[in-house]
Amino acid sequence: MELTDEQRAFRDDLREYLDETIDPIVDEADRNGPMDREELLGYVSDLNELGVGFDPETAPNFFGDVWNFTIAAEEISYTWPSLLVGVMMSFPALFVQFAAEQTREAMLPKLEDGDCLAALAVTEPEGGSDTARPNTVAKKDGDEFVINGEKTWVGNAHYADCVLVVAHDDSTGASDMFMVDRANNDFETREIDKMGWKGVSNARISFDDVRVPEGNRLSNMFSNAIMAGNEMNDIVPFPESVTQLFFDQKPLNATFSFMRTGMSFMSVGIMQAAFDAALDRATDRETFGKPIAEHQLVTEQLYDMKAGLETSRQLSRRAAELLEDGSEDARLMSSLAKGYTSETCKDVTDDAIQVFGGEGLKTENRLERYYRDARVMTIPDGTTEIQKLIVGKELTDASAYS
Amino acid sequence: MTDDQLIQRIETALEAEQDQLEADLPAILADMEGQTDELVREHPAVMARILGRMEAMDIASFVSANPETADQFQELLWSGMRVMVERNPEVKEQINEDITTNFEADDCPMEGHLKVREEEELVTGGAGQLDDADITITGPADVLVGLITGNVDPIQGFMQQQYEMDGPVQKGTKLAPIMNSLSEQVPE
Ligand SMILES: Cc1cc2nc3c(=O)[nH]c(=O)nc-3n(C[C@H](O)[C@H](O)[C@H](O)COP(=O)(O)OP(=O)(O)OC[C@H]3O[C@@H](n4cnc5c(N)ncnc54)[C@H](O)[C@@H]3O)c2cc1C
Numbered sequence: 001m002e003l004t005d006e007q008r009a010f011r012d013d014l015r016e017y018l019d020e021t022i023d024p025i026v027d028e029a030d031r032n033g034p035m036d037r038e039e040l041l042g043y044v045s046d047l048n049e050l051g052v053g054f055d056p057e058t059a060p061n062f063f064g065d066v067w068n069f070t071i072a073a074e075e076i077s078y079t080w081p082s083l084l085v086g087v088m089m090s091f092p093a094l095f096v097q098f099a100a101e102q103t104r105e106a107m108l109p110k111l112e113d114g115d116c117l118a119a120l121a122v123t124e125p126e127g128g129s130d131t132a133r134p135n136t137v138a139k140k141d142g143d144e145f146v147i148n149g150e151k152t153w154v155g156n157a158h159y160a161d162c163v164l165v166v167a168h169d170d171s172t173g174a175s176d177m178f179m180v181d182r183a184n185n186d187f188e189t190r191e192i193d194k195m196g197w198k199g200v201s202n203a204r205i206s207f208d209d210v211r212v213p214e215g216n217r218l219s220n221m222f223s224n225a226i227m228a229g230n231e232m233n234d235i236v237p238f239p240e241s242v243t244q245l246f247f248d249q250k251p252l253n254a255t256f257s258f259m260r261t262g263m264s265f266m267s268v269g270i271m272q273a274a275f276d277a278a279l280d281r282a283t284d285r286e287t288f289g290k291p292i293a294e295h296q297l298v299t300e301q302l303y304d305m306k307a308g309l310e311t312s313r314q315l316s317r318r319a320a321e322l323l324e325d326g327s328e329d330a331r332l333m334s335s336l337a338k339g340y341t342s343e344t345c346k347d348v349t350d351d352a353i354q355v356f357g358g359e360g361l362k363t364e365n366r367l368e369r370y371y372r373d374a375r376v377m378t379i380p381d382g383t384t385e386i387q388k389l390i391v392g393k394e395l396t397d398a399s400a401y402s
Numbered sequence: 403m404t405d406d407q408l409i410q411r412i413e414t415a416l417e418a419e420q421d422q423l424e425a426d427l428p429a430i431l432a433d434m435e436g437q438t439d440e441l442v443r444e445h446p447a448v449m450a451r452i453l454g455r456m457e458a459m460d461i462a463s464f465v466s467a468n469p470e471t472a473d474q475f476q477e478l479l480w481s482g483m484r485v486m487v488e489r490n491p492e493v494k495e496q497i498n499e500d501i502t503t504n505f506e507a508d509d510c511p512m513e514g515h516l517k518v519r520e521e522e523e524l525v526t527g528g529a530g531q532l533d534d535a536d537i538t539i540t541g542p543a544d545v546l547v548g549l550i551t552g553n554v555d556p557i558q559g560f561m562q563q564q565y566e567m568d569g570p571v572q573k574g575t576k577l578a579p580i581m582n583s584l585s586e587q588v589p590e
Pocket of ligand 1 (some may be wrong): 089120121122123127128129130152153154155156194197202376379380381382383384385386400401402
């Protein structure tokens with residue numbers, strides 16, 4: 001795949017920023033635990049200038065362009081995966097534009113200024129991977145929905161201005177999403193300390209009789225926006241081909257195909273960083289009177305790492321191409337790519353530590369961070385086991401979930 | 403049977419409990435066959451009441467038990483739509499593109515279609531399927547009927563995955579406002 005001049009310029013500018021601004025601070029920033037709101041907003045503002053972001057002006061060219069999105073996923077993750085997660089998981093902020101008046105009033109100015117942070121709350125403490133039947137319930141009461149339930153592991157939730165919450169809609173018996181904005185309805189969060197992706201916050205949320213206007217139900221937002229003359233692509237920030245997949249493969253599945261392709265490139269970015277470090281080390285470090293690169297067992301490790309990295313990159317690109325084509329195989333390939341690359345990322349970062357020897361284990365070096373960040377990759381956005389179930393269902397049309 | 407007698411009979415049936423109505427309906431629908439347009443024009447409120455009562459039924463099991471009613475019921479439904487479009491400029495305003503749609507119930511043998519014609523400012527529909535329709539809508543019979551009568555909002559229902567829609571997204575989003583304005587015309 002050849003990048004266009006524009007895509008290359010986008011990547012080069014992003015690389016320059018990451019090298020000059022993020023690389024010098026990342027080790028300490030990540031070690032100190034989750035960024036707070038102000039820190040994240042500072043980076044969001046820098047990234048906006050480079051064409052990465054979730055505000056209405058930036059999103060169409062970022063989320064709306066498969067290649068810009070995947071280039072950014074790889075490049076940012078090369079330097080700091082947590083930063084990518086903080087930015088990417090804020091995309092529900094865009095729906096504020098179509099929410100009920102009280103939410104628009106409170107949040108639109110922030111969104112337009114680029115400082116409306118958001119979160120997507122799907123996972124529940126009880127349900128885990130089984131997200132199709134949420135225990136969180138939205139009950140209709142007059143013109144409002146009253147939401148009760150718990151969500152967990154929600155990225156950005158601790159400091160987010162608004163959260164898009166998956167809940168069982170008691171009025172229709174279907175699953176839907178509801179926008180809760182903190183200006184009108186506060187909710188409690190508790191941060192979770194975790195092994196990797198330490199720079200970004202994940203939290204548990206409790207919704208206790210939280211009332212939102214019916215216009216904050218996602219299906220109403222879509223309906224109202226389309227009745228007001230918007231096209232589907234004015235509402236969702238994704239490319240037209242992905243929006244078409246909304247029809248062909250159901251809206252939530254198409255959204256997941258897009259996000260999982262991003263996750264797949266994220267693993268590629270982490271692997272590339274670990275591989276580059278290992279390659280340098282292999283030519284620098286000498287044992288038994290010669291560089292370790294001249295010991296064949298180390299060569300084999302480099303071979304394995306490079307093979308893992310390149311197969312992962314090709315698979316991720318294939319998933320991106322299918323998304324761009326709006327292919328019916330996009331769901332299969334994005335799950336295959338996310339599952340395969342995240343597992344491979346674990347192996348590659350593990351090998352990189354081995355090539356480094358004891359140095360790889362020191363917390364002052366980056367290798368152990370690569371390894372911890374890689375270890376997280378196989379769990380969010382569907383565990384590897386869930387990706388296998390999706391691929392199996394796509395291949396055979398037989399469900400093996402239960 | 404004259405129109406008046408038929409209307410009288412329908413009104414009596416509408417007074418009955420749901421079970422009795424379900425037993426009477428196949429014969430009533432059969433008697434209405436071929437004259438639904440006229441009946442809808444002359445007696446819109448009575449026709450709306452039948453549709454309303456039918457919505458409360460389990461349409462899939464009714465149609466499965468009385469397969470011959472699938473087409474008759476649709477004839478009534480679509481006659482209603484045709485007449486409403488003829489009479490209502492609001493609906494005509496929404497028509498700015500040719501769109502053909504097939505409907506297919508996934509829980510009973512019921513198939514229908516809808517044609518939106520820009521030039522004639524017409525919305526027509528009926529039983530059976532069109533060749534090469536732009537859009538295919540598949541779902542439970544009660545959801546499909548709800549889409550036409552306004553009980554199911556087309557976009558909301560789609561987002562909640564109450565039904566599936568195949569075809570170009572751009573045509574689908576154009577169809578939604580037309581269906582919404584149609585269902586707004588159904589008398590309460
Ligand atoms: C760092 C991080 C960030 C996250 N961010 C978000 C976020 O922003 N928003 C959000 O909503 N969620 C988020 N999550 C939650 C994430 O999506 C879930 O952790 C994930 O879906 C798995 O759920 P679980 O942890 O409850 O594991 P469980 O569902 O309890 O699974 C436990 C094990 O059982 C396996 N398993 C479960 N069901 C099956 C089955 N049917 N067949 C075979 N194996 C099965 C799983 O693969 C896993 O190995 C995040 C998680 C992490 C770790």
